[in-house]
Amino acid sequence: MSEENLTLAEVHEVADPMRVIQEKLRACMQCGTCTGSCANSFAMDYTPRQLWRMVQLGLTDELFNSKTFSLCSSCYYCTLRCPRGLPLTETIHALKQLAVAKGIAEKKGARFYQTFLDTVRRYGRVREMELMARYFMIMKSPMLPLSFTPLGMRLMIKGKVSPEMPKFFGPGKMDAIFRKVKELEASS
């Protein structure tokens, strides 16, 4: 057996919020209907079924390093079809929150979400141009904007988006709400 083998008794020691998620998923019998139903599973490094298995077995670190849950588009198809009636989409949301709380989310997979929420905080809605501009800057990849150029041009011609300078500083319109949410999360 190689060194990658896991001693389950060791990794089973998990933090409490994880425990709650584990309990939610206990009845899962690994039938794989969720994975089959998932529109995005082709792009995931772990399929949803594998993700639940990792939760069951308590493989936390590996779990949060995966980009699976950031690829969930919340279509609820898996929840609809799960023969065990498990709240799978909610579990993904809970895992995302946990990832943010643990700071694991500072990785690339989560940056789009952060940028997205930041524009919401500022304007109370999404400004597409600004979102994209900020996202490209955060990703620090010069090739990335180029790959989106043709799409952007077409959208601009059709008047779907308009050029706008992003604002990087200053108070946002939804600051109060975001502050409150943060307080609630911290106290819970």
Add this chain to the structure above:
Amino acid sequence: MRKKIGSALVVGAGISGIRSALDLAELGYQVKLIDRAPNLGGTLSQLDYQFPTDHCGMCKMLPLVERDSSSQYCLRKGLFHENIEIMLSTELVGMEGEPGKYQVTLRQNLSMVDPERCIGCGECSAVCPVEVPDEFNAGLSKRKAVYLPVPHNIPNHYVVDMEACTMCGECEKICPTGAIDFRWEARRQFRILVVDDELIVRDSLRDWLTEDGFAVDTAESGPDALEKMTKKAYHLMLLDIKMPEMDGVEVLKRSKELRPELPVVMMTAYATVETAVEAMKIGALEYLMKPFDPETLVPLVVKLYENLERADERELEVGAVILAAGFGSYDPAEGSNTYGYREYPNVVTSIEFERLISGTGPTDGKLLRPSDGKEIGKVAWLQCVGSRDIQADADYCSSICCMFSIKEALLAKERTDGQVDAAIYYMDMRTFGKNFQRYREKAEKEYNVRFQRSRVHSVEPEGANGNLRISYTDVDGTGREEIVDLVVLAAGQRPPTGSESLAEMTGVELNPWGFCQLQPFSLSLTEQEGVLASGSFSGLRDISESVIQASSASLRASSLIHAKGGGLAEAAEPQAVFRDVTRELPETMVALCSCGDNLTEAAKLEEVEEAVVDLDSVSQVQRIERICTQEGWDQLEEALRDSKANRLLIGACMPYVYARKLRELGKKIGLSSALMEVVDISTPALPGRNSNPEQVGRDVWAAVAMGVGKLKGMDPSNLPSTSVIQKALVVGGGIGGMSSALAIAEHGFEVFLVEKAEELGGNLRVLHRTLEGDSPQELLERTVARVEKHPNIQVYTKSQVLHSRGRVGRFRSTIEKEDGMGESLEHGVTVLATGGKEASTESYGYGQSEGIVTQHQLEEKLHSGAVNPGELGVVTMIQCVDSREEPRNYCSRVCCSSALKNGLYLKEQNPELDVYILYRDIMAYGFLETYYTKARQAGVIFIQYEVSDKPRVEVDNGRIAVGVTDPILGREVLIESDLLVLSTGIVPNNQEKIAGIFEVETDQDGFFQEAEYKWRPVDFMKEGIFTCGIAHSPRSVTETIAMSEAAAQRALRILNSERVMAGSTVAEVRHSLCSLCEKCIAACPYGARWRDEDEEKILVDELACQGCGSCAAVCPNSASVLRGYLDQQMFSVIDAALEEIF
């Protein structure tokens, strides 16, 4: 046959109902067998093939002794038994009273077609203009409103589906025998009063209902209606609720005072539904919802009319009620994932597939696609549709679908010479029954059926040509798609329709999913004493188990009736005395039915009669106009009484109908019914078949002459009967043996119970809990006490059987007792309940560490406190140790439940404890599934392994490390365990020895080999010996008890009276011609023949002989003959048939 005091009602005439009814009838009880369908057979009438034989075999349930008391032909085609009254299209509508004395009300919907007159010619169906989906073909084809419920019944009568019928009357006009009668006159005399304040409603209702033949009056207000009611008598009132002046409820109240017997139906709009419901509480019969349209309203009124006027209600008293109500089916179209059912025609359910592949199905058994009739090349079976699905309210397994689908896949392969590509998509392949695992491997390895472990998530059309695309995820997470021609959904089981009202009426309780709730440790006792459950009504079982459970139910019913004083005491019915005609020359009376004028018109009957009289054994010919009517029959009886004839030949239609009538006639006039025959003379004269009267006459003559020829050579001597020693020997004192012994003893017969151990109890001694939470130790204590106290049971502990000789009814066995002394016991039947034991193993490091134990050992250690769950950190269990692979290639059935039970217990005692169960397929069949769900919810972790990649165990300094590949993550996990529990399964005790003593067979795994897995699960091929419990195959305590009751039931049918008759068709040996070549012994499939060394003779056991004639066929000297089919008889039959030609 013997008549017993006592009667029973069996509700539901499917397999279980028929089995229960036959059981009780064979014991001599009077049985009413009812079914709401117009045909017998339940679901099985639609299924042509059953695994593992891939044949039918239903007829094997028919009586094996006293065979003449019942029909002896294909049971799918029909059944009669002299102690069973079958009532079809009948429902139980009321039940009162107490156990042993229930008053039940039965309602039979009378058919428009008189079954006595219908000859099944089909003219009515040909002219019927209505077409509706055919239930028999699961909706895959159409039928008319007047139709045959099943195509194979004998006799087969048409029935009218009143819900579909438009009452056009065409069939009534065309029926050649006048069997259809819509009774228009009765309808015209049925007066309906329509009360509504709106003119339009009054007028349209009057028009619609008048058109359908009813007499209609109208009233525009409440007072008007009340006034009309006093003047004329009405049979039905349709009453509006919302009316000015006086509202409907008030009118209802007053009408109840004026004419309490008048049925009232409320008419209501949506807003007043609640009022309508209230009205029903004060006496309204029903309510109808506005707005009305004639398409729906008129049939509703017709139905009410049918219920009021046409239904025949009967009240009768029965000692016990057996509910064999069967099951319903999940409708995939109603689920959250429909898999395209009803949307795409090439998505079918299992039962629809069964019809597709049936010779009587819509495609004549060719495997063609429903959408376009294209040959099917690729089929996918999807398991667990509506089962094991909490979202579909089904936290249970339907138990039968896995085997059902494998069978269908095999049939498809066989039908197409292996050309079809068959794949089964499953989560756990539940092959938990005897031989199931090997059947699966046969499908996989010999027939290349593909087994894919995955749950398909969607079925979508692929292009417009009818192909379907199914998508699923492989175990390793790869998404896959396949294009198939046909998708078969293994739709799960549901409670039967009407189960709630049935439960309310009879006082039984339903479980959370609506199936009948049983008492602990029983498969037939319900909450209501005297009401027993039989078959799938209490949940989901295959034929074999249904048959066992049905016999358990009938045994319990019989015990109850017996205990309440009915019992087996024979009623004083004088034994019919038959005239001794052995010394008379054959004199045959021939009675020909002219069927009104039909036969006289179709043939020159006088000429036929003249020719018949010329036959040498015929003394007279009698013509009777309609022998099927009571008048005709009386006429026949009188003629026979007046004549000196000692044979009777009837020429009529449908010979099968007469078996019961002939027996009654024989008793009345004192002539054995074995000397009577009926031949079919109506078929040659059917309309449109032959218009040449001479040819018809010749055909009729040939039929009659053949019958006369057969009767002439009939041996008139009395039928043999066998004396029975009315005592039983039960070998094995475990829970199975004890239950069997008790059941037999309770019926008043003496039982010898032989147990080799020091005390009774067997394996039950080591069980301390069941998965359901009941206490096996209480059961043990209770049962042992009852056995030891019972005056009819003689217990021999520390004893064993040394030797046994004899045949059914007369066995003599020698046992060696505790003190070493021998004792010889005489008994009529034997029950072998020798049990089994937990297998030992050398696998997975067993024996290398104290921390490696078997499931039994774990249970014992938990009970004794040697293992404390609080001190454990990790417990790992490995399932299927040395099982489900050669040489022990069977599932032990109980190990998964044991693992779940112990896993749940450990988690309950110490929630921090980690439990890992390494399994191949979790066999949580039926309602055990919910404990599987519970175990997962409790945090037990299940890891599936393949037999090619088994878990690896390393023991190092007392530490146990279990390595296993997790298939989902595709990587090795290592489990450091404090305790490793091995589920080693069940092996039989050394049974070859006992099988040798009793001359019965064992199977390749050493378990007892039953006569027939599905239809005779507790019988041995050797009549008079029965088996039960884990000596037969692994099963739970409850299942063992049910099986031992079934074995007792089968034993009682022989112990029941001092002499038992075989049937009139039995084999005999003419010793003077016999050369003792013994070919007949080898040919006999029932082991009914043996060579007596002392007398140098071949002897026949009449009770075991079933009259198949194999012996007569192989005998080179014609020394072996079959009563009723002697050579000279057959020659004269052939002569008569060919005489025209020469």
